[in-house]
Structures are given as C-alpha cells and as structure tokens.
Amino acid sequence: MKDLIQKSLAKAISYEEYNVLFKKLVAEGRTTGEATSEKINYTKLNFSRSKRLDKTIKLSEEQNKYFQAINVKQTWLVITEPWCGDAAQSLPFFNKIAENSENIELKIVLRDENPELMDSFLTYGSRSIPKLIVLDKNLEVVNHWGPRSKAATKVVDDYVQKHAKIDEQLKTDLQLWYNKNKGEAIIAEMQDLALCEKNSEVM
Template sequence: MKIDSKEYVHKAISYPEYKLLFKQLVKEERTTGNEQSREKIDFTKLNWSRTKRLDKTVILSDSAIAIFKELNTPQTWLVITETWCGDAAQTLPFLNKIAALNENINLKLVLRDENEELMNSFLTNGSQSIPKLIILDSNNHVIDTWGPRSSRATQLVNDYKKLHGQLDADFKKALQIWYNNDEGVAIIEDLISVIKVSV
C-alpha cells in the first residue's frame, strides 16, 4: 500500500507541535475530534497530565536503545491519534523517545477525525481504534503497522470483553493501573519486534 505523502505525511505535525496544540486545547477547555463532549474534554485534560509526566519519566533500557539505534534506513512513523485517547497518551511519549534516538525515524502525527480515509485504511477488527502507528519507508510505502495497544494490553481487553461483553469504567481504571505498573515495557517489546521484522 502507498500513502499519499502530499495529503497525509506533508500535513502531519511533529510531536512538539502536537503538544502545543494539546496544551492550547486544555487551556480553552476543548478537545480534538468531531465530538466536543464534556467526557472527551475531561479526558483531554487528564491525558495532558499523563503525557507531561511520561515525557519526563520514560526510560528505555540500554538493550532497547541499542536496537532502535541500529535502524539505518529512513522511515516515517505516522501516527493517527486524538488528544482525548487514553491509549495514545500512554503511547506517544514512548514513540517520541524512540524517534529521538535515531535521525532515521521521523515521527509525525495526524488526527483521526480529520483523516477518515486514512483511518479507514488501517482499521483494527473493523474499528477506528487509535493510536495507530503506520511505518513508512522513504517512498511512503507501508512497511508495517502497530496499535492501538500493545499485544499484552490487547489481551487484557479481549479477556475482559469475553467476561463482561464490553469495556466499562472499571476496566478503564484497571487498564490505567496496568499501564502505570508496566511502565511501557509491553509497548517497547512490541516495537522492537516490529523493527526487527522491518529492518
């Protein structure tokens, strides 16, 4: 599959630009996306705090750093996201930390609701789940994709759905605790596997 670089990669924003947008939205009590609900505005505030904390505290192991530094071909890591998305708040600081290790990784972000055609090309089980990482080569061909969660977090989601039929507030709280305890290890493990496959 080939992504239209003019339409998507070119208009995508950097992580620092995304954080400026994020900060401004929190100040204005707004959020990204088509739905300006109280719930999503509140999630945006919460995610801003999580993002700031993780940006300061994320630590990668020496072995992980070595692997990500080995990547010797240019790639664009195009992420579909929204500021209200809890999984994105847990993931983007790790992607940014990895991209900072290697000049061959160009991290760019686009908003889901503003790029529906792109999103619909990368559905997860028929759902517009985010964040979705699309790894592109220098010709904007798709090398691989990842997301919206690590394989371990996805297993937690699937197991809960089997027992309860749907995800509820209790699960969201439990998932947040799991993210805190995991400290990004599952995300890093998944991304190392993706890198090893795509190198």
C-alpha cells in the first residue's frame, strides 16, 4: 500500500493546480475521464459551486483554533473528478481547513487516472468519490472518508429507500441540503479524523 500511496502522491496536484485544471476544462467545454454531455454540464456547474464556496466559507473561531492546534504532520490525499457533485461540496472545505493548519497538506488525484488507488478505497464495492485518505508523516494510511458526510448519506439512503432510485429530484434535494447545512457536517467529521490522527501520534 505504501508504494501505491507514494506513486499516487508523485502524480498528485495541489488545490490551486486542480482549480486551474477545473477552469480550463470549463472554458474548453471538456471534462476529465469519460466525457459525456452530462458530465461536461456537471463540471461547469460544479466549478461555479466550488468557486462560490471558496469565496464564502468561513470557519468559526472555535473551528479555526481546533485546526490550528493540530501539531501532527499529515497529508490529506483526495481522489476525485471535476464532474462529481459531492466533491464540489467538500473539496473547498478540505482546502479551507488545510489553509488553517500548518500541518495538513492537501493533495488531489483524479479517480480515472488512478484506478489501483481507487480500488483500494471502495465504498461498498463502488468507486464512489470523493474519497479522502488521511496519511501520517510516514505516509501510512490512518483513516479515510467519503464520499459524503454521514448526514448527507442519510439524505441519499432515505430517498432511495422511499423511491427505489437515484434521479434528478434526489440530486436537487441533496443540493438543497448542502446549501442549508453550510458544510457543518463535513467540518465536524474532519475534526474527528484529525483528532484520531493526533491521538495516535501522541500515544
């Protein structure tokens, strides 16, 4: 696993580089991976949403203090794709947290270019993204998260249980939930991930 992680990190890009790619894809009417018209449209929509979040996210004073106090070097490696709606809702929060911590380095790889890594972090057998992999200073995997918060997952599970399908209405409902929650569920779960990492190092 460590060799795979090292190879993946060698190809990984920063959040800033990811956004440069994101912007270029939108400008050229393209996307990553298998380019369908649906994925191209989602890429454009996700770019708009993520840019809005980049400008509006504000961590509370308590949240800022929490992430600033993390004293353990770690890398947050995210598997994603620009067309992924859940990723557009979570990546800006990962970045904001990393910006507020001297010890968290955020790196990004594309799912379809890294199938071996993706297949090591499946969700119930599915290549669901985004997937956040928390690595310690020795690049050992200490935790992982994704593709969405537990609260957002419940929104999806409840809808599928009731309607027996994933459709555009579900995507609309999930987007409304994200707008209302304002990233609080994601931030809370990131605090849990970082805390587990910190405790393991202290012990």
